[in-house]
């Protein structure tokens with residue numbers, strides 16, 4: 001994270017990353033083509049990739065470097081035509097693409113075979129010698145969770161992660177880091193046998209989103225908000241991450257995972273931490289991560305009573321009729337997997353005692369929408385009690401993360417006229433109105449940070465474990481008991497009624513999604 005500002009990806013003072021090699025395990029996978037390679041292309045375009053740089057793709061399929069490069073080129077070309085995905089520049093700059101493609105080499109290798117690592121080591125040494133890369137290597141594990149520990153073990157055994165002087169060796173580990181509390185601890189123990197903590201970059205791509213990073217800028221770059229950012233003035237907070245997509249082709253992953261594990265201890269908790277953590281003493285990686293870790297330590301372990309699960313049935317989104325979760329390919333017809341989760345979390349510290357943080361996320365909901373909504377307390381005396389209640393509203397500060405990127409402040413104002421009546425209005429700020437944004441898929445900052453050794457936006461072992469600790473009792477309860485009412489919300493709706501009832505019990509209501 002460049003503290004000078006990253007809104008434009010290339011800031012005038014941002015420097016090129018040092019010469020190095022990037023090794024991508026999972027070179028033929030979805031993540032590589034959809035996000036990692038497009039992010040490298042974007043970084044190259046804005047001059048942040050090293051002049052001397054090599055990308056080595058490793059995967060089990062026997063193919064040539066040309067075949068790998070061509071496959072990636074076809075994908076980005078299609079992405080440009082379709083405009084649907086994360087990567088949609090107006091056109092591919094072929095000169096820039098060719099420069100990137102020229103840096104790419106493909107190595108066939110089974111992730112579990114020792115020989116693959118010998119071949120990779122030899123290729124790395126050859127490329128390093130030829131291009132003078134200084135012995136620096138970033139390994140990107142864009143693979144399924146079951147390979148993380150195994151690859152790190154084998155990199156260690158092949159002597160590929162020993163650091164010598166400024167010849168650093170770093171490893172990016174993708175999500176999910178573990179699938180519960182015990183497996184997260186076990187994975188940390190395993191990788192820490194080979195690597196030092198400061199060599200490990202545990203990615204959560206939500207921290208690559210500009211608007212998530214902006215929560216810190218809003219809170220700590222302004223004198224206005226911090227004095228009211230506590231239990232004295234805040235009634236409660238709602239964090240919403242809703243999606244319109246369903247399980248798509250990912251049933252094999254999603255069936256044993258579900259919405260809670262897929263989204264909460266990682267993405268939603270990152271947003272929670274940015275919103276609720278204490279101010280760090282500096283933007284030094286450990287100063288920020290210490291505060292995030294402190295916050296996670298203060299989040300009370302959840303009770304299943306404070307959690308609601310849901311599963312989508314058939315329904316309609318944008319006029320399109322969609323099947324229910326149980327009818328999706330690869331999903332069991334009596335699946336107990338939740339596609340929606342809502343939680344009431346509590347933070348046991350001085351600042352937040354008594355302020356509930358409600359979290360909800362789900363698939364096949366009415367809108368794709370992510371926001372943090374902070375509800376302020378009512379004025380101490382209801383001077384305007386004669387104003388019709390439907391016109392007056394709460395004071396909300398809404399941090400819109402996606403797809404709208406902005407900040408809205410809702411408050412009550414006088415309606416013009418000879419009588420005193422109020423109406424809830426909004427002050428709005430939109431990123432797009434203020435900043436020229438370079439095309440970005442959300443991985444640019446994260447990859448650049450790894451190349452420059454800035455771990456601020458990555459998870460430390462203690463944070464990952466604390467997050468799983470918080471949700472573990474709910475995972476256990478949901479695995480142990482089959483939910484009788486599934487499916488319990490229609491595709492295209494706002495989620496199950498039970499989630500509304502959870503807030504009603506507290507005398508509150510969810511904000512309308514996307515309102």
Ligand code: BG6
Nearest residue numbers: 175205243245262263267402442
């Ligand atoms: C991934 C989850 O980590 O995040 C997906 O596995 C989810 O299920 C995705 O759809 C959401 O990310 P984004 O950036 O599209 O909001």
